[in-house]
Amino acid sequence: MEQDRNLRYVKSLEKTIQNNYLYLKGTIDEFQDMCRMVTPERNVPTAILSDIREMYKEIRNRLTEVRAIEQLLHGKYRQYYHRDSLRDKEIMEFGFITKNCYSKFEYTIMQKEAIKRLKEDSSKGGSPSKAFQWFRFKENQIALTKNLRTLMDLDYETTPEKAGQERREVAENRTFTLFLFSGDSFSLDHLQSQIQLREHDIIERYGPEEVRGVLTHLKKVDPLEMQKKFQQFMESKGLTKLKCLLLPIHSPKDLEGERSDLVKTTLQGVNEGKAKILSI
DSSP states (O other), rough: OHHHHHHHHHHHHHHHHHHHHHHHHHHHHHHHHHHEEEEETTTOHHHHHHHHHOOOOOOOHHHHHHHHHHHHHTTGGGGOOOOOHHHHHHHHHHHHHHHHHHHHHHHHHHHHHEEEEEEEEHHGGSOOOBOOOOOOOOOHHHHHHHHHHHHHHHHOOOOOOHHHHHHHHHHOOOEEEEEEEOHHHHHHHHHHHHOOOOTTTTEEEETTEEEEEEEEEOOOHHHHHHHHHHHHHHHHHOOOOOOEEEEOOOOOOGGGGGOOOHHHHHHHHOTTTTTOOOOO
């Protein structure tokens, strides 16, 4: 009699797991798509942000319930329970997917808020904001500011009739790429021994776990092409534990204002061994 009662109870618990599994299986793709809608550049209605948070909460509740039931079945009712390993594996994957998507979602929200604060600060008073301090050492920051100002207004030795045109082309084509590597000290030591820079490029050990630098481009470059080159460099040198952030600079105005929070929150969302572009 007790055995029959235990069997019925186990079946009811298994049914609960199955119902939660079907819910998760039918919801996880929609949850991923909704999270992908949220980007730093896109204005997403607050209703959608609320739906994402509510959906995440429901998914986590379902996963928690499944884990609690499985713990009970694997313990007290082990003799009556026949485990579905394939289903268990899928449910575990749902948990990983949900956590990763929601983490990226929250990082993006933080990034959007940082951008919003940046715009608000820059608009106050109608005057230029304080220059963004990319380097810690004053001489490097001065060199960066000087190079940017000089390259935007170069005076080449040209014939008078060509000077105006060529100077305009120079001003239009000069760009920079700020770069940041973050990770363990050993990998950063290896990075500094491998990276090759040119005359106007700068690199600095910003801290024990961070290297910052700037590349000077004498013509327009595609940020995606730079991202590809940095990615190839990291892979070829075995720098798979480092994170890389690239900030394309097209004008001195790009270095106005404080962007430390934006850089920090964006870097948190970068996976190890990957390079990412941050447009400012």
